[in-house]
Amino acid sequence: MRLMLERNRFELHFGIINKTDVDMWGCAYCIMDDYGAEYNLCIEDGKDNSAIYLMRRDLSGNWDTDGSRFIPYKVTFGKGWKKELRKAMEKFIIENADFEQESDKLTISHYLSHFKDYSENDDICLKRHRKRYNLTDPIIAYYRTWDDFVEDWCDNTGFTNSEARKMLHGGKGEFKKLPNGHGIVRFLV
Known part of the structure; x- marks a missing residue:
């Protein structure tokens, strides 16, 4: 299957459900680097x-779903x-993907070092943020601009602009705006 998702994105594809038996693959996708998660809505005999x-993305860029690696999850x-679904999918990827060097794969530098304006000041800012909120989990997304953030959270996920702004400033430490307009990062919380 070839998905049109960019890296570190989330998309929903839920349809109208009016049957007692449903087996809908691809209701949601979450992509992180070369790994992803697919949500299967399956109701059989009311259960x-x-x-x-x-x-996992193969060498030709196609995605394969591993039928033996899953967790039950009811929306x-x-x-x-x-x-909540997005968080559960991201957590599942991080806990189950075979990152070759996980400590290197999900670091600040992995997401930000290819941007020429990323500075030591940004790194210090993120370290302070981690300490303030006692964050040990990795950065799981980077948004270059507010418009990029809105596209991901509003256009792809269905939140309103005000809901997205409330999440950004929610006080849990999940998001951090970098100084000098260098973007927004998202931590797994």
């Missing part, structure tokens, strides 16, 4: 057997369900 499955539709 929810839905799950998140691990995916509870209500306030915040999209964000």
Whole structure:
């Protein structure tokens, strides 16, 4: 399967469900580097057997879903369900992907070093942020601009601009705006 997602993105593809038996693959995709997760909505005889499955990009750029690596996950539709699903998928990828050198793969430098304006000041800012919020988990996304952030959270996930702004300034340390307009990073919290 060839997905049109960029790296570190999340997309939803839920349709209208009006049957008692449903087996819908690809209801959501979450991509992080060469690994991803696919959400399968599966209801059989009234029992929810839905799950998140691990995916990997092969050398030709196609995605393969590993049917043997999954966790059961039931979406509870209500306030915040999209964000909760995204977090669960990201956490699943990080815990299950075979990153060759995980400590190098999910670091600040992996996401930011290829930008010529990334500076030592940005690095210091992120270290302070990690310490303030006691964050040990990796950076999982980088948004170059506010428009990039809005595209990911509003256009792809369905949040409003005000909801996205509230998440950015939510106080949990999940997001950090870099100084001098160098972008926004997202930590796994």
